[in-house]
Each structure stands twice: as structure tokens, then as C-alpha cells.
Amino acid sequence: MKNMRSKTKGAALLLGLALTAGAARTQSLDIPSKTWGLSFGNSKEFSGLRFNFRDSQVKYVKGINVTLWQPRKDNDESIITGLSLGVIPGGGHLRGVQIGLLGIAGSRSVTGISLAALGVGAGDDLTGINIAGLGMGAGKNMAGFNIAGLGMGAGENLSGVNIAGLGMGAGKDMEGINIAGLGLGGSGDVTGINIAGLGAGTGKNMTGLNIAGLGLGAGENLSGINISGLGMGAGKVLAGLNIAGLAVGSPEIRGLTIAGGVVGGEILKGLQIAGGMVYVPKEGSFTGGAVSPFNYIRGSQTGVTIGIVNYAWSVKGVQLGLVNIVRDNPAGLKVLPVFNTSF
DSSP states (O other): OOOHHHHHHHHHHHHHHHHHHHHHSSSEEEEOOOOOOEEOOOOOEEEEEEESSSOOOEEEEEEEESSSSOOOGGGGGEEEEEEESSSSSSOOOEEEEEESSEEEEEEEEEEEEEESEEEEEEEEEEEEEEEEEEEESSSOOEEEEEESSSSEESOEEEEEEEEEEEEEESSSEEEEEEEEEEEEESOEEEEEEESSSEEEESSEEEEEEEEEESSEEEEEEEEEEEEEEEEEEEEEEEEEEEEEEEEESSEEEEEEEEEEEEEESSEEEEEEEEEEEEEOOOOEEEEEEEEEEEEEEEEEEEEEEEEEEEEEEEEEEEEEEEEEEESSOOOTTSEEEEEOOOO
């Protein structure tokens, strides 16, 4: 009986040594096959349930991949499809469901549902439903439903429903529902519903519902429903419903514009309402209606201005106020009370 036990222990020991030696050569223990089933270690091509400390030079994993640490730098071309679990699960391309205790790292792309307590990042594209407690970023494009507690950024385009507690930015275009607690900006076009607690801006065009607690600006055109707590401006055209607590300015303003202080531009078209002044510089033009204490049109006026003091170089329309000045009128008609026009 003792001999039998000794032989059994010896056989088990030999089997264990053989398996260990096999695992050392292949860097994994795979049951029942080296390509499918159950794997412990750094199997390179596997389908099934796989456990590894840290992936290296993996080609593909299909199924459930559980890792304790983020992959090595030589793992950038790996394709992980299915469920990825770990402290910082990663791979070249992650497809499916990724859950990271700290973060999720895709060297190339992350696609699917990604949940991380700290951050989610992809070297190229990040697509799907992505939620991170701290930050989120993509080297190229980010699309889908993305929520980050701190910040969010894409090197190229950001699209979908994107919510960041602090800031949000895109190297090119931003499109969709974009909400940031602090600031929001893109160097290209920003389109959709754009809301920022502090400021929102873009290097080109911003179109849609644009709301910022402090400032709102576009390098070229700003159009839609534009609301800012302090100031608002565009490098070319500002159009739509424009409301600012202090000032609105652009070379050309169209639509209904309301400002607590000043509305100003070289070309004003529409209805302009200001708590302080509506201003058009020399050789500019005003078309429509203006209501403010001081309507200062140093160019041509076509339409109606209502204020305490109204000034224009020429008028096709009417000025209504206490003091009405039309510079190109003949002597005696340049300054009139109540009413003035070009004679």
C-alpha cells in the first residue's frame, strides 16, 4: 500500500514537472488545447477562459480575458474580443466589454462597453459606451456615449453624447450633445447641443444650442441659440438668438440679440436690444430694429432705433428718442427731439 502511494506521488510529481516544463516553454498552461478551453499564462492565440498576469506579444484572445496588470509595450497589435477584466485590462484592439478596477488601456482602439474607476484611453479610436471616474481620451476619434468625472479629449473628432465634469476638447470637430462642467472646445466645427459651465469655444464654426456660463466664442461663425452669462463673439458671423449678460460682438450679427451692456458689429441685421449701447463703427451698416439707451450707428441705418440718444450718419427709417442725430441732414435738421430721419 505504501509502495502504491509512493508510486502515485511520484507519478503526480513527474506530471507536475512535465506540465511546468511545458508551461515554461509555451508560457502558458492550456486545457485541453493550446488554442481553446482554459488557459493560465501568456497564451498567444486563445479562445475561451484565460488568466494571465501581464500580456506580452499576444495575437488574439476570444472569450474572457482576466489580467492583473496592463500589457507590455510589445502587445500593441493584439486583438482582445469578448470580456476583459482586470486592474488595467488592455490590448492593441479591445472589442466587447471592458471592466477595469483602475483603468482601461487600448493601444489602438477600444470598442464596446468600457467601465473604469479611474480612466479609459485609446491610442486611436474610442467607440461605444464609456464611463470613467476620472478621465477619458482618444488619440484620434471618440464616438458614442462617453462620461468622465474629470476631463475628456479626442485628438481628432468627438461625437455622440459626451459628458465631462471638468473639461472637454477635440482636435478637430465636435458633434452631438456635449456637456462640460468647466470648459468645452474644438479646433474645428462644434455642432449640436453644447453646454459648458464656464466657457465654450471653437476655432471654426459653432452651430446649435450653445450655452456657456461665462463666455462663448467661435473663430468663424456662431449660429443657433447662443446664451452666455458674460460675453459672446464670433470672428465672422453671429446669427440666431443671441443672449449675453454683458456684451455681444462680431463683424456681422444677424437675428435677435440681447445683451446687458453692448451689442456691436460692422453689420447688424435684425433686432438688437442692449442695456447700454448698440454700436456700429464708421462705414458700417444697420438693418432692422435697435432698442438701447444709446444707439450709436456711425454708418448707415435702415430701420428703427429707439433710445434716449440715437445717432446715425444716414437714416432710411426713423429714430425715436429724446435726442436724435442724423449727420448727413441739412443744418437745423441734424439734431431733433422725439423723431428724426434723413431729409
